[in-house]
Amino acid sequence: MKKRILISDIAKALGISVTTVSFILNDKAKEKRISEALTKRVLDYVKKVGYKPNELAKSLRTGKTKILGLIIEDISNPFFGNIARLIESKVYEQGYRIIYCSTNNDVEKAKELIQMFYDRQVDGFIITPSDGLEDTVKQLQQSNIPVVLFDRYFPDLETDYVGADNFQGAFDATSHLCQQAYKRIGFVSLYSDQTQMKERSEGYLKAMDNNKQQSFIQKVQMDASDDEAMESLKDFICENRLDAVLFSTNYLAISGLKASKKYNFVMPAMIAFDDHTVFKLLEPSITVVSQPIKEIAENLINILLLRLQGKIKATRKMVLPCELKIRESTKAKVTL
Amino acid sequence: MKKRILISDIAKALGISVTTVSFILNDKAKEKRISEALTKRVLDYVKKVGYKPNELAKSLRTGKTKILGLIIEDISNPFFGNIARLIESKVYEQGYRIIYCSTNNDVEKAKELIQMFYDRQVDGFIITPSDGLEDTVKQLQQSNIPVVLFDRYFPDLETDYVGADNFQGAFDATSHLCQQAYKRIGFVSLYSDQTQMKERSEGYLKAMDNNKQQSFIQKVQMDASDDEAMESLKDFICENRLDAVLFSTNYLAISGLKASKKYNFVMPAMIAFDDHTVFKLLEPSITVVSQPIKEIAENLINILLLRLQGKIKATRKMVLPCELKIRESTKAKVTL
DNA sequence: ATTAGTAAATAAAACCTTTTAGCGCAATTT
DNA sequence: AAATTGCGCTAAAAGGTTTTATTTACTAAT
Numbered sequence: 001m002k003k004r005i006l007i008s009d010i011a012k013a014l015g016i017s018v019t020t021v022s023f024i025l026n027d028k029a030k031e032k033r034i035s036e037a038l039t040k041r042v043l044d045y046v047k048k049v050g051y052k053p054n055e056l057a058k059s060l061r062t063g064k065t066k067i068l069g070l071i072i073e074d075i076s077n078p079f080f081g082n083i084a085r086l087i088e089s090k091v092y093e094q095g096y097r098i099i100y101c102s103t104n105n106d107v108e109k110a111k112e113l114i115q116m117f118y119d120r121q122v123d124g125f126i127i128t129p130s131d132g133l134e135d136t137v138k139q140l141q142q143s144n145i146p147v148v149l150f151d152r153y154f155p156d157l158e159t160d161y162v163g164a165d166n167f168q169g170a171f172d173a174t175s176h177l178c179q180q181a182y183k184r185i186g187f188v189s190l191y192s193d194q195t196q197m198k199e200r201s202e203g204y205l206k207a208m209d210n211n212k213q214q215s216f217i218q219k220v221q222m223d224a225s226d227d228e229a230m231e232s233l234k235d236f237i238c239e240n241r242l243d244a245v246l247f248s249t250n251y252l253a254i255s256g257l258k259a260s261k262k263y264n265f266v267m268p269a270m271i272a273f274d275d276h277t278v279f280k281l282l283e284p285s286i287t288v289v290s291q292p293i294k295e296i297a298e299n300l301i302n303i304l305l306l307r308l309q310g311k312i313k314a315t316r317k318m319v320l321p322c323e324l325k326i327r328e329s330t331k332a333k334v335t336l
Numbered sequence: 337m338k339k340r341i342l343i344s345d346i347a348k349a350l351g352i353s354v355t356t357v358s359f360i361l362n363d364k365a366k367e368k369r370i371s372e373a374l375t376k377r378v379l380d381y382v383k384k385v386g387y388k389p390n391e392l393a394k395s396l397r398t399g400k401t402k403i404l405g406l407i408i409e410d411i412s413n414p415f416f417g418n419i420a421r422l423i424e425s426k427v428y429e430q431g432y433r434i435i436y437c438s439t440n441n442d443v444e445k446a447k448e449l450i451q452m453f454y455d456r457q458v459d460g461f462i463i464t465p466s467d468g469l470e471d472t473v474k475q476l477q478q479s480n481i482p483v484v485l486f487d488r489y490f491p492d493l494e495t496d497y498v499g500a501d502n503f504q505g506a507f508d509a510t511s512h513l514c515q516q517a518y519k520r521i522g523f524v525s526l527y528s529d530q531t532q533m534k535e536r537s538e539g540y541l542k543a544m545d546n547n548k549q550q551s552f553i554q555k556v557q558m559d560a561s562d563d564e565a566m567e568s569l570k571d572f573i574c575e576n577r578l579d580a581v582l583f584s585t586n587y588l589a590i591s592g593l594k595a596s597k598k599y600n601f602v603m604p605a606m607i608a609f610d611d612h613t614v615f616k617l618l619e620p621s622i623t624v625v626s627q628p629i630k631e632i633a634e635n636l637i638n639i640l641l642l643r644l645q646g647k648i649k650a651t652r653k654m655v656l657p658c659e660l661k662i663r664e665s666t667k668a669k670v671t672l
Numbered sequence: 673a674t675t676a677g678t679a680a681a682t683a684a685a686a687c688c689t690t691t692t693a694g695c696g697c698a699a700t701t702t
Numbered sequence: 703a704a705a706t707t708g709c710g711c712t713a714a715a716a717g718g719t720t721t722t723a724t725t726t727a728c729t730a731a732t
Contacts, residue, residue, distance in 0.1 A: 004688095120403075368681085
């Protein structure tokens with residue numbers, strides 16, 4: 001059983017004070033006019049014995065943990081997983097660490113996680129807020145902890161935010177379907193008040209209006225099981241004899257594909273919001289609306305870091321364009 | 337800007353000592369013979385003002401953080417993602433929290449992450465060790481921090497371990513291919529000394545021997561790009577005119593599928609080690625060797641918790657059986 | 673009347689840092 | 703000669719808990 005070595009052990013071993021060691025270790029040797037000879041002696045010794053400060057004590061004293069909390073909807077969804085990974089590596093270079101947890105859209109869990117991170121004194125938050133999390137976010141703000149939301153936001157709460165242009169994404173996707181001469185174009189969404197869902201709905205509706213087409217909308221319960229989702233999607237697609245569908249999330253699209261396999265119906269032309277490994281692989285490959293993941297991640301941490309340094313005051317909202325990646329699932333209707 | 341309320345604030349407000357409050361808050365009221373009246377008064381007040389102890393200070397004093405570090409290879413791989421999720425919820429019930437990070441098989445990153453978790457004083461570790469992490473793990477053990485490995489282990493290091501029966505999984509899969517009358521069965525693996533890969537190789541080889549068949553083995557560099565992997569897989573499958581392939585990981589299988597699409601060759605019968613959303617969805621759906629994810633997660637945390645409570649001394653190694661999930665990609669050859 | 677024991681609470685030490693305020697001395701300025 | 707400045711370093715406080723050792727005020731026993 002090895003004992004952790006302390007800063008006081010070092011001071012004692014070198015016959016100097018703890019303060020001096022601390023100054024040197026925190027790059028304040030110059031500022032505090034500590035002789036270069038001593039500085040070197042300390043640094044060498046520290047290296048030799050492999051001393052690492054107790055971060056807990058450090059954080060307790062400074063009030064800073066250099067840890068950021070990332071709270072996302074579902075870590076196993078590649079959209080979120082990729083964002084998480086990008087954020088993690090970006091932030092790493094700045095000396096911050098990330099700890100992340102998924103909420104699976106469970107408000108209570110989200111609240112607990114935020115509480116836990118708060119208790120552990122994370123320096124800031126990046127959150128994909130579930131419905132009902134508004135008050136919690138507000139509390140964080142009141143406690144003066146930087147929070148930046150992404151993917152969705154609260155219209156009534158002034159917060160930093162980074163997200164994709166969901167309206168434009170859905171609008172472009174729907175317009176593309178119209179151009180390809182599809183006539184019965186459905187939209188699958190969730191029973192949710194989240195902004196990104198509303199914006200996607202609006203994009204779809206606007207494009208349908210522009211093209212003077214009848215709209216078909218099906219919503220799925222957020223907590224629906226896979227089987228339930230599959231069944232309602234089957235009904236939606238078959239009963240309305242849709243010839244094209246826009247799915248508002250990648251996992252809804254996957255449920256749709258599973259349904260077509262399970263219930264043995266032909267999936268019409270389709271587009272999914274958010275890319276996924278599967279989509280490139282399927283036959284036919286699936287056209288998607290792809291969010292600018294890299295830019296989202298970069299902006300998220302830029303804003304958060306600026307906040308942490310107290311360099312910005314006004315809240316920032318960034319909306320980044322989506323890209324329509326046309327693949328085989330939306331071939332022009334004539335060729336079908 | 338709200339100020340955090342401290343235990344001393346409570347003591348002051350109620351005109352009692354900090355010690356008393358602390359005892360009550362830590363369920364030691366009985367033991368320390370504090371009157372029920374006072375206990376109730378304190379508890380009520382604490383609830384009223386919503387006091388939450390500073391976990392940092394608490395951990396500094398007790399040396400326990402009630403946080404476990406989970407270090408996995410790749411959080412975006414559903415196999416690991418699912419294990420992570422299961423572990424997270426299991427451990428939650430026991431009052432522990434999990435923080436996790438992925439290493440993407442980068443030893444240096446793994447070392448840094450472990451160092452960070454160690455600095456933050458996590459109480460224990462669950463690790464999928466990358467090659468070269470043996471010394472680090474040994475150091476943790478010497479520092480008396482519980483570590484349990486999973487998915488793979490170090491043959492020369494006595495550690496707790498939970499994993500699947502990779503030999504049996506690969507053996508069963510290969511045997512199944514033989515039974516289906518395939519004659520040129522290849523095996524795709526990684527250039528890696530990790531135990532799980534070796535065991536899978538051995539399972540494949542053993543089954544091939546039993547069936548007196550020639551073996552075909554292709555290894556891919558661990559850090560190969562997707563394109564590189566695809567190219568070498570194409571060559572492997574086509575040049576050897578394989579009629580069946582066993583992929584030793586799900587992502588290798590996916591690279592193979594992508595390759596068949598990109599280079600436009602027909603994927604022969606195939607089996608993947610570890611399931612994935614894609615595999616059920618594809619046409620034909622892919623037969624897989626499925627690890628008992630739930631049991632693995634349960635055993636991992638059981639062992640870790642027992643260690644944390646000091647209830648076990650000898651190291652435990654658990655090997656759990658895999659299940660072959662037969663789907664369409666391995667139909668008997670005659671029917672092809 | 674003293675001792676012993678007990679219930680109820682507390683003061684102070686401990687955990688390990690960072691940071692503020694300041695010390696003693698020599699050299700320089702007034 | 704006195705006052706100021708600069709140098710190189712340090713003692714002690716602060717951060718917010720838990721825990722050990724102790725105190726106080728009783729009651730019961732000798």
